[in-house]
Amino acid sequence: MTTRGLILVEGTGNSLRYVQAAQRLGLHLIILSANPAEYDYLAAEGAEAIRVDTNDLEALIRECSRLRTTYDIAGITSPREAVYATIGKLCRYFGLPGPNPASIERCCDKSAQRQLLAQAGVPIPAYRLAANATHVESAAAEIGLPVILKPAVGSYSSGVRLCSNADEVAEHTTYLLGGAHIWRSSPRILVEEFAKGPHYIAQIMGNDVIGIEAAEFDPPPHFVFRKCTLPALLTDDEHQRIVGVALSCLRALDLGWGPTNIELRWTKRGPVVIEVNPRLAGMPDPQLIQSAYGVDLVTEHIKLAIGDEWNLRKRHSLVAAARFLNPDRDGILDLIEGASQAAAIPGIVEVKLYVEPKTLIVRKGDGGDSIGHVIAASHTRAQTEAILQRAVDLISLSITPSPAFDERNNE
Template identity: 35%
Template sequence: MKDRLLLLIESNTTGTGRRFAQRAVAAGIEPVLLSADPGRYPYAAEDGLRTVVVDTADPPALWPAVRELAADAEIAGVLSSSEYFVATAAEVAARLGLPGPSADAVRACRDKASQRRLLAGAGVPVPGFAEAGEVAEAVGAASRLGLPVVVKPVQGSGSVGVRLCASLGEVADHAGTLLAATANERGLTAPTRILVESYLTGREFSVEVVGHEAVAVVAKHVGPPPVFVETGHDLPAALPARQRDALTACAVAAVRALGLGWGAAHVELRLDGAAPRVIEVNPRPAGGMIPELVRHAHGIDLVTAQVRAAAGLPVSLERDRDAGASIRFLTADAAGTLGPAAAVEEALSRARAVPGVVDAALYRAPEAPVGPAEDFRGRLGHVITTGPSAAASARAAQEAAAVLARALRPSAEPSAVRSPARGDTASDRKETV
């Protein structure tokens, strides 16, 4: 009997990438990571994950590597947890006759301008927007939409390159920077187009969807403008039933409008008054450790569901608990360093001892330099907590994050450590420019 393999085409560099491989093993399937640089993912070596070095951005090079694996084993499924490779994984799965989303739908979804047009055309509420290929076009779009505006790449994840611009000069500067980039943070060719959109100030949420079923509504904490670094999440979101239902209905409508509906989708929304508007749809499971929060709060394992769906196995989305789960990411407002090894270990140990903490981690080595976060890459660590309610888990997360912050040695004032204040959501701060 041939071995059964789950091909993982690249991975997200932080968060749940490791868990995809672990869940495959739990399902009796051997995970194989196909990557141009497996060293990008430390967990691969730490877990003894089988890897194949191949240019994953080059389909003519990727396919022979897949066929070679298929010659000696049964390919049970193909996935990617990376925003940049979900379409590639869908294409390979389709070519092998395996389950997966429509590659065309995934590609259209990943292009934020195309996604906006599809959603607006289907009547799904979105912010005002315009696509631009030149600086002058971006400035003109901002003038029409009204300042402030958000300027972002048409492709990307983790808030990379997303910026709030309060003046036409800021629009021109940031548009020029984005349009001059020839490659993104993964070294892949960057499109020479950007998106300019109206800025919504309401509270931000995500809805985790599997197929066409809304599984969870998550309250999001976002750092201060002009950047949009996600600093934490609480689950379940504390909302009146009417607003929760509106968010889930809008998220599912967005997934349908984009021709998705296989596997997981992470839908980000903001409330515009009482009405939700879709910020973006990601055709993959959420990052930011949100799947872990869903697992702790509701007993639903989104990563396991995605792995089993890719392998053609039965998937359960049955909720077996109603608890709270939260995550807070540690960021710094000022340049500094992590402390020496002893201080780092003490901070981690004390954070883990806070009641309700189920995980605490720092992402940098002792004495590594740190600075203000511009996107997800500036996050320095996290704490995950559980409790009988989202309010209880949020309180524990705030306490543990403050303890974890003792690992930092800022060069400025010791208080210059960004850890969201209790209840600190976009609407609580009344974000202004």
């Protein structure tokens, strides 16, 4: 009998979970990547990685066609936003379940996304699209300081900064347009009103809002997550208003197939949409959802991709929270102590380290700055918070500053 296979085009920090979930479903996972060495650690889990230019649709079609001569390819998917529209095109080519590529492409362009949301009456911050420094300066003046500057296409808060005055606007514009930032598309900057208020994330699969997280950040000017709690502490009215706005986003952007996560701020005028991400959220959100509700979004995403019946039924209801381990300086990570002791605390679900000792730490002010996370879960909010804090207090990082980065550009 031909082995059933699942093709994953590139991966993220959740790649191991995809391998394990695929195995539980009787699937052999094959990763197509521009850098297959990145996934060497998955070979021991039975996955294979093949080198392909994942920006080249024709190359991907050829490789998928070749693999179909050996495997019964049941599905093609990815957790990575940069290739998710390509996933939709591959699925349509091979007649497999998948997202609408046109909808994904529109959503991943933050300017196009905001236009569609505004047309549908979804509350969003005031914004302007700028192509050069002069346009950025005038847009910031029109909107009024402080403003947020961000690339029109991008993810994980890369290149995103809060600018409180004209000098900071000019400085960050120079950074974005001066060659330091790596662009996924032609350079265009979104200049956006800073929506003030608590930050929430609606986690969605299909058209079902599974849960709403509360999120906290490290101090500005960047937006590096510090902590996430699920479920967020909301009144029934607040919960329903966020759910209503989230579902309006899906309709406005023609989404509703597969995973989506929507970031919002609760402002003086209620929920305001900051970002719609048409993909599965990165670590540790799937682990947080499984800890709180017993729903494995990675497994359910794979089931959807292979055309099987999926199930979002909540198996329990706990309060889960995650703290990110964010370094406070650049340099060489000499050692991380206390992780095993933290993991042994009752109520700790996971202590995950992303890097090894002797790694060079260079913070960029985005999602890549975190070097690990800790997840706790219990029946009460207070207990979860106490367990999490106890675990985090046990973990210590030793970083030797590197002279080359003492004058680091915080951009």
